[in-house]
Every structure is written in C-alpha cells, then in structure tokens.
Amino acid sequence: MCAALTDLIGKASLFGELEPQELEALARAAERQEFQRDEVVFAAHERADSFYVIASGRVKVCVSSAGGKELILATLGPGQFFGEMALLDDATRSASVVAQLATVAYCIRRGDFERLLEQHSGIARKLLRELSLRLRRSNAQMESLATLDVVGRLARYFIDLAKQHGQILGNGWVAVRRPTHQDIANSIGTSRETVTRLMNDLEQRGLVVNEGKMSYLKESVLSEAAD
Ligand code: CMP
DSSP: OHHHHHHHHHHSGGGTTOOHHHHHHHHHHOEEEEEOTTOEEEOTTOOOOEEEEEEESOEEEEEEOTTOOEEEEEEEOTTOEEOHHHHHHTSSOSSEEEESSOEEEEEEEHHHHHHHHHHOHHHHHHHHHHHHHHHHHHHHHHHHHHHSOHHHHHHHHHHHHHHHHOEEOSSSEEEEEOOOHHHHHHHHTSOHHHHHHHHHHHHHTTSEEEETTEEEEEHHHHHHSOO
C-alpha cells in the first residue's frame, strides 16, 4: 500500500527531488481522499489547514457571484496541486474547489507542507514556477474574456483544455474528457445554450470532434496555437 502511495505522490513533479525515504514519510503523513463528481472539496472563504495533490480525476477552481453565477478560473488534473495559497498567505480559501470528474487526492497538513518548503528549496522553486504559470494562464483568460468573441473564446478553451489535460493518441489526435456545457460556459463567460449552439460551429470548422463524453482535437491545431 505504502509503495503505491509513494509512487503516486512521486509522480507529482513537485516532489521529484525527494529521496525514497522522504517520499515514504510524506506518503505516511498524507491522507487519501475520494471525491465524487460535483462534490465540493472546500468552499471559498473557508479557513484552511491543508494542501492537496491530485492522483486521478480533475477538479475545477471557481468563484461565484452573490447571484450564484460561477466563473471557473482553472481546471487541475493528475500530478497537480491546490490549496497552497491559503497556507502561504495565511488567509481563507481564495476560491472553491469542486471535483469535475471522480477524483482521488492526497491531503497534506499545514505543518508537513511548511516543513517540505523549508527543507527543500527545490520544492519551493517548483511551487513558485507553477504559481507563475497559473498567473500567466489567468492573464491569458482575462485577455481572452476581454478581447475575443465567444467563438474565439470557445476555440481557445478547447486548445488549452487539450494542452493541459489531453491524452495524445499517437494517430495525430489528442483526446480529452469534455466538461459539461455548463462548466464550459462558466469558463468562457457565456450561457450553456450558447455553448451548445457553438459546439457545432467548432465541429464544422474541423477544430473539434465530439464523441460520447470525449472530445478530440488534431495535434497540429495544438502545435500551431501559441501558448
Ligand atoms: P487556496 O486559496 O488555498 O484554495 C483555492 C485554491 O485554488 C488555491 O489555494 C489555489 O490552489 C487554486 N487557485 C486559485 N486561483 C487559481 C487560479 N487562477 N489558477 C489555478 N489555481 C488557482
């Protein structure tokens, strides 16, 4: 059991520099948690004392307006982490995190997280690098919301989704589990009805093929799209 756990945590590039014994210790301190699809991991503004690493599945990071309108800031998948911000700035949760698919995550308590950062400058550096990447993505999302029309935003959304969470099939296509039309709408600032209508448009332009729960994008489209 412990070997499987260390293997899982070890797959998160954040912990790549840890020695096997250190990984074992971390794995012993981590608590495995399972979340059903749509289950709330934690809500915005809650007090925080834990950090999470995703083993499988996918979560969405979102904020809601007083009227209940949701904006999805990011989606995170296997090997990625969340919950670091409230531990780093000692404030409440900056956003809600909700399972977008059935998800398994390992929960690491504040004390263990802080010890890791103090004792391993490489982990701190990787964390900063990832925070920088997330800021870049947020900037790109703001730019997209402010400057692109809704068709452009939807196209950009699928390209980013496939780059971040896609699985290369080896035949020139990338497969990605498609979020609900409502989640797509909440990521690009439009309505579910508009997403449903525009998905056809993307398919007609040959950008996306939808089959069942999956969407497929051509690898060439991804490599042409600037980061
Ligand atoms: P925390 O504030 O503890 O709880 C919510 C978490 O969502 C936060 O830590 C980050 O891990 C994550 N998060 C918040 N904003 C973003 C964003 N713009 N992009 C990616 N992840 C985010």
